[in-house]
Amino acid sequence: MTQKLRQAPELNIQKWLNSDEDLSLEKLRGKVVAVFAFQMLCPGCVEHSIPQARRVHSMFSGDDLVVLGLHTVFEHHDGMKENSLKAFMHEYRIEFPVGIDTPSGDDKDPIPKTMRDYSMNGTPTIILIDRQGRLRKHKTGHEDDLTLGAELMALMKEEATSLVDITEENQGGVCTIKDGGTS
Numbered sequence: 001m002t003q004k005l006r007q008a009p010e011l012n013i014q015k016w017l018n019s020d021e022d023l024s025l026e027k028l029r030g031k032v033v034a035v036f037a038f039q040m041l042c043p044g045c046v047e048h049s050i051p052q053a054r055r056v057h058s059m060f061s062g063d064d065l066v067v068l069g070l071h072t073v074f075e076h077h078d079g080m081k082e083n084s085l086k087a088f089m090h091e092y093r094i095e096f097p098v099g100i101d102t103p104s105g106d107d108k109d110p111i112p113k114t115m116r117d118y119s120m121n122g123t124p125t126i127i128l129i130d131r132q133g134r135l136r137k138h139k140t141g142h143e144d145d146l147t148l149g150a151e152l153m154a155l156m157k158e159e160a161t162s163l164v165d166i167t168e169e170n171q172g173g174v175c176t177i178k179d180g181g182t183s
Contacts, residue, residue, distance in 0.1 A: 008127070008135040011035070011070065012113035013099035015082065017089060023097055028066050029133050032155045037070040037101075037115070037125040040088045048142040049124030050092055055145070056152065057096045064156045069098035072115040072123065130155050 010025055025033065036053040038045035050069075057067040071085055082100065089098060101112035109116075118127060121140060128137035128151060136155060 005130075005134040005136070007133050008033075008129045009114075009117040011068075011099055012102045012117060013070075014102040015100045017082075017086065017098045017100070018095060019097035023068065023099070025129060025133050028129075030131050031063075032065045032131060032152065033068060033127075033129040034065060034152065035068045035070050035127040035129070037072050037118075037120060037123050037127065039071065039073055039123045040085060042123045044142060045124045046092075049126070050094065052142070052145060052148070053096065054092075054094065056148070060152065060156075065152060067096040069094060069096060070101055070114060071098055072101035072112050072120065073103075074110050074112065074115060074122075128152070128155060130158060 008025055011023075013022070016022055034053075034056055036049050038049050038053075040046075042049075053067055053069060056065070060067075085098070085100065088094075099114075101114045103112050104110065104116065118125075118138060120138075123140075124142060125140045126137065126143055126148070127135070130136050137151060
């Protein structure tokens with residue numbers, strides 16, 4: 001089954017760390033963007049996603065690929081403030097930019113804005129965006145290094161003007177939020 005590609009929603013970031021400027025998908029147009037969504041207290045993030053993001057960041061040129069972290073807190077809010085995140089980033093040697101997802105502002109809704117816009121239901125989540133700003137992958141959970149590397153290389157080889165469609169795969173990894181709950 002083939003689907004039309006859609007533009008990736010803009011990241012709704014409260015503050016960027018490890019960046020001298022505010023970043024946006026619009027500013028990064030022309031590059032492939034890999035977003036690794038995580039929480040400091042998520043075991044899968046600490047064991048798999050953060051090390052994988054560090055490997056991707058160190059292996060690929062910033063001219064073709066930008067690695068971004070997205071600290072998206074949907075639980076344990078009091079324990080995951082900016083100072084704790086800075087210490088975490090220092091401890092885990094995170095050198096790529098990390099955006100702090102903007103809280104919902106609603107005490108009844110713990111889901112931060114970017115997490116909501118991308119229909120994430122947990123962490124870790126990986127999002128791949130092509131050179132034209134189109135959402136190409138959205139997967140909750142860990143991705144195998146070889147699979148991710150092949151997907152990144154394929155996206156980097158595409159021309160910025162490419163108008164290809166993608167084939168739906170791994171739909172079990174795409175999450176949606178319905179009626180306040182996850183499915």
